[in-house]
Amino acid sequence: MLLVSEREQLPVREARAGKPSAWDALFKRYQLPLYTYVFELVRHEQTSLDIVQETFINAVRHIGGLRDGAKFGSWLFGIAHQKCIQHWRKRRPEQVPIDDDFEEGGFDPGPEEILIRKEQEEQFMKSLGELTERHRAVLLLHFVEDFSLEEIADITGAQIGTVKSRLHYAKKTLRKLLEENEA
């Protein structure tokens, strides 16, 4: 299993200097996880490809705004997340999932990992789709890139307490849906 939590040496410094090979390496590293995240939020292939392309172009233009090269991944996903919100705003402005500022107690998402059996894969994807966008977003960030709570808070613009409670709720709901299906 790929340990996404390992801080691999990304050529961010070379990318800042404008080296195309560095950008190519960065884009290759993130294109699939980024597309997966965006697709599971907007649920439309062409829109997802457009958002990924815009995210990459924005990253090239605004790399100077990235202070810490080690946070390139969360920074890139943050740009993509904003683009997804803009897409929702255009589609259904009255239902934009604005991140709330409330904090629902100190839920600890826990270190336990969810493992899915082959026969449960479809149900897993269906259950994921049934979550609201804000819960799906934090769960996807947690699953796809194993971002920390702080990184997820930075990406989504929510407070850490809010991220904790959403992640706890999303995992609990997912487990419940998978167990119901098993039964």
Place this chain on the structure above:
Amino acid sequence: MKTPREILLNRHRDAGPKLDAVREKALAALAPAAGNTAPARPVVSWPLRIAWTLWRELIFPSRRIWAGLAAAWIVLLWLNLPGGNKPARMLAETLPPDHEIQALLREQREMFVQLVGSGGPSPAVPNKTTVPRSEVIQTITLV
């Protein structure tokens, strides 16, 4: 058993070729115009690169503090500039012109004369030592 990450990425792996095309288009935003083999960014010498890194990492984040320190130093240097008697010049600039000082002195002398009541300043005590002492003939009168 698979992790959610494996399931999610496997589900979208077929989009690989389309993502490669997206990546190429994004890289084109970096590449120079067709036919130009020069690099997208001009080659920057290492001293400039170091200076830029120092600026970005050290000075820019605390630019207000640096600006305040620089202003303080400029003021100190200006006050202590060599050549040019700045304090005396500053003092001279604050003093009134000479003719005004003389008029003031004249006025004060007149007031003094009026107060003391004499026609003028008392004559100076005559100088008794115009002749060298060795040539002074002293007359001693015996009583």
